[in-house]
Amino acid sequence: MKSRFLTGLFATAVMTFIVAATASQAGELSDRIASGEPVRLGFANEIPFAYPGESGEPKGFVNAYVLGVLGTMGIDKVEPVVTEWGGLIPGLNANRFDIITGGMNILKSRCENMAFSEPMGTMGDAFIVPKGNPKGISNYQDIKDKDGILVTGAGYNSVEAAKKEGVPDDKVMQVPGPTEILAAVKAGRADAGAVTFFTAQNLAKESDGALEVTDPNALPEWTKNWVGIGFREADRDFLAKFNEAQAKYLGSPEMMKAVEEYGYSEAQLPGDVKLEWVCANR
Incomplete structure (x- = not known):
C-alpha cells in the first residue's frame, strides 16, 4: 500500500512539474490570448505607418499588416493604444501594450531592449x-x-x-x-x-x-532601414508563431491589397534580409 501511495505521489509530482514547466514557457501575451483578452497594439500618430482613425481604430500599413498576420493566426481581438513615439519601447516593457506596430526601424540599440519580428519592410x-x-x-x-x-x-x-x-x-x-x-x-x-x-x-x-x-x-x-514589429523579450514564444505566420503572409496578394491604400508597394518588401543581420549592422 505504501509503495502504491509513493508511486502515485511521484506520478502526481511529475505531472505537476510538467504542467508548471509548460506554463513557464508561455509568455504573458500567450496567456492573455488564451484567457480571451485582446492583443494591445501600441503605436504613435505616424501617417502612413500607423495612426488612429476617426473612431480610434488602428490605421496605417503596419497596423493593416499586423492585423492580417494575426488574422491568419486566428486572432481577431485587438485593442489600439496610442502614445508618443518616445513612449513606445518604455510602454511595451512596462506592459501598457503587447506589440509595437508603429513602424519601428530595427536598430542594434533597440534590439538590446526588445524583441523584433523578422523584417516586414524596408524604408529610406x-x-x-x-x-x-x-x-x-x-x-x-x-x-x-x-x-x-x-x-x-x-x-x-x-x-x-x-x-x-x-x-x-x-x-x-x-x-x-x-x-x-x-x-x-x-x-x-x-x-x-x-x-x-x-x-x-x-x-x-x-x-x-x-x-x-x-x-x-x-x-x-x-x-536605409528595415521595419519590424516589436515584442517583449518574455513573449518570444508568441513571436516565434508570429514569424511563422508572417513568412506565409508577407508579400501575399491578401497582404498587398491590405496595405495598398497607404502607399506600401512591392518596392518596400524586405527581400531576404534577416533580423540577425539588421540587428548587427544597423
Whole structure:
C-alpha cells in the first residue's frame, strides 16, 4: 500500500512539474490570448505607418499588416493604444501594450531592449525643407557645413544617424512627433526635418506647398532601414508563431491589397534580409 501511495505521489509530482514547466514557457501575451483578452497594439500618430482613425481604430500599413498576420493566426481581438513615439519601447516593457506596430526601424540599440519580428519592410529617410531648399540641405553633412538646425522626433533613428554623421547635439532639435517637426520647419525654427520618406511626403502635402522633400538617395546608404514589429523579450514564444505566420503572409496578394491604400508597394518588401543581420549592422 505504501509503495502504491509513493508511486502515485511521484506520478502526481511529475505531472505537476510538467504542467508548471509548460506554463513557464508561455509568455504573458500567450496567456492573455488564451484567457480571451485582446492583443494591445501600441503605436504613435505616424501617417502612413500607423495612426488612429476617426473612431480610434488602428490605421496605417503596419497596423493593416499586423492585423492580417494575426488574422491568419486566428486572432481577431485587438485593442489600439496610442502614445508618443518616445513612449513606445518604455510602454511595451512596462506592459501598457503587447506589440509595437508603429513602424519601428530595427536598430542594434533597440534590439538590446526588445524583441523584433523578422523584417516586414524596408524604408529610406528624407528631409523636409522650405520650398526651394534655400540653404541647400539634403543630408547630415549639409547640416554641419551650413550651420543648420535639424529637427526630428525623440527616439527616431535619425537622432542616432545625425550623431554618427558628426552633427553636434545642439544642432539637433528633438520633438514629440511629425506634427511638431512640420511646425518647426514651417516656422523657421529648423532648417530641415528628418523623417522617413513616406512621412516626409505626407508632411509636405500637409504644408500646403510651403515645404518640399529632399532626394532620399542624398542620405548615406547605411541610413536605409528595415521595419519590424516589436515584442517583449518574455513573449518570444508568441513571436516565434508570429514569424511563422508572417513568412506565409508577407508579400501575399491578401497582404498587398491590405496595405495598398497607404502607399506600401512591392518596392518596400524586405527581400531576404534577416533580423540577425539588421540587428548587427544597423
